[in-house]
Amino acid sequence: MDIESKLELIKSVGEEIITEQELRELLEMKQHPIAYDGFEPSGY
Amino acid sequence: MPFGVFRPLLLKDMQKAGIKFKLWLADWFAWINNKMDGDLEKIQKVGEYFIEVWKAAGVKDVEYVFASKSMDSEYWKKVILIAKNTTVSRATRCLTIMGRKEGEMAETAQYFYPMMQCADIFHLDVDITQLGLDQRRAGMLAREVAPKLGWKKPVVVSHHMLMGLEGLKTPEGFEQNKEMDASISSKMSKSKPNTGIFVHDSKEQIKEKISRAYCAPRDIENNPMLDYSKHIIFRAFGTMKITRPAKFGGPVEFESYEKLEKAFRMGELHPMDLKNAVAENIDALVKPVREHFEKGKASKLYEFVKKQKITR
Numbered sequence: 001m002d003i004e005s006k007l008e009l010i011k012s013v014g015e016e017i018i019t020e021q022e023l024r025e026l027l028e029m030k031q032h033p034i035a036y037d038g039f040e041p042s043g044y
Numbered sequence: 045m046p047f048g049v050f051r052p053l054l055l056k057d058m059q060k061a062g063i064k065f066k067l068w069l070a071d072w073f074a075w076i077n078n079k080m081d082g083d084l085e086k087i088q089k090v091g092e093y094f095i096e097v098w099k100a101a102g103v104k105d106v107e108y109v110f111a112s113k114s115m116d117s118e119y120w121k122k123v124i125l126i127a128k129n130t131t132v133s134r135a136t137r138c139l140t141i142m143g144r145k146e147g148e149m150a151e152t153a154q155y156f157y158p159m160m161q162c163a164d165i166f167h168l169d170v171d172i173t174q175l176g177l178d179q180r181r182a183g184m185l186a187r188e189v190a191p192k193l194g195w196k197k198p199v200v201v202s203h204h205m206l207m208g209l210e211g212l213k214t215p216e217g218f219e220q221n222k223e224m225d226a227s228i229s230s231k232m233s234k235s236k237p238n239t240g241i242f243v244h245d246s247k248e249q250i251k252e253k254i255s256r257a258y259c260a261p262r263d264i265e266n267n268p269m270l271d272y273s274k275h276i277i278f279r280a281f282g283t284m285k286i287t288r289p290a291k292f293g294g295p296v297e298f299e300s301y302e303k304l305e306k307a308f309r310m311g312e313l314h315p316m317d318l319k320n321a322v323a324e325n326i327d328a329l330v331k332p333v334r335e336h337f338e339k340g341k342a343s344k345l346y347e348f349v350k351k352q353k354i355t356r
Binding site for chain 2: 010013015030031
């Protein structure tokens with residue numbers, strides 16, 4: 001997948017991205033950047 | 045549904061873009077936030093249940109990390125370094141990430157929370173924080189302290205908050221930006237049962253909840269049905285079929301959210317028909333998760349979670 005398509009996909013997930021420019025640079029630099037999502041286990 | 049259906053969809057799209065994921069089970073955070081009666085053992089068992097939900101939702105190739113197993117002295121060193129670089133008023137502004145307003149804060153432990161959440165980012169050595177909009181302040185704090193401490197500045201990708209079934213609520217002061225504040229104040233939340241659909245709801249329950257949900261004709265701004273269509277159904281299926289009797293226009297298929305929204309705004313799509321389609325599609329996504337918990341180890345975990353009082 002090219003950088004533009006990756007950016008499009010991530011922009012569809014991020015209602016806000018801080019910053020898009022840094023995201024672009026990250027995608028250019030790394031093929032597989034690491035992300036995290038955190039959850040408080042608090043019932044269903 | 046936010047964590048059992050919506051987030052797996054987002055995560056899979058991020059993975060398609062080449063992003064690797066660490067899923068952080070924030071057990072100590074739930075403990076600080078007095079979830080599950082503030083009982084750490086119960087919280088950890090609910091963490092096991094969460095992993096089971098994501099597996100059932102088809103989440104693959106992620107690394108699961110329990111906070112309590114990962115917090116070593118290096119972690120706590122980061123917590124202190126962040127705290128030393130954060131004023132008390134800045135920390136106070138961050139407390140909304142716990143889903144509480146300033147007036148609700150009573151324990152000093154709660155001040156640890158944003159410092160810890162900020163440390164997670166550096167401890168897990170991530171490039172991107174991908175949490176909900178209600179968590180954006182932790183990411184912003186990380187971006188502020190990173191240059192002072194010589195650490196990597198994360199990109200903050202904040203996802204949409206799914207609207208509760210009752211529609212938009214009065215903003216409660218979680219964010220300065222009015223639109224964001226409204227969105228966070230109106231989110232679907234498991235601690236407010238009337239606002240949400242759950243992965244264990246039967247098809248009948250889903251239909252019943254949706255039939256009661258807010259959905260005024262032609263209103264495209266404050267409309268949970270359109271919200272779920274856009275953020276869940278089109279993301280999962282890329283299209284949406286409406287079945288309705290010939291006398292009401294007959295079946296129709298929308299190939300994009302924009303087309304659906306336009307038809308609704310023009311009054312060409314009745315709220316009842318939209319609701320029926322939303323219920324069918326949501327049920328199709330909930331079904332594999334619901335069925336996964338009907339047998340084996342998963343059913344025992346669910347039995348345990350069901351027995352607990354959800355404290356907030």
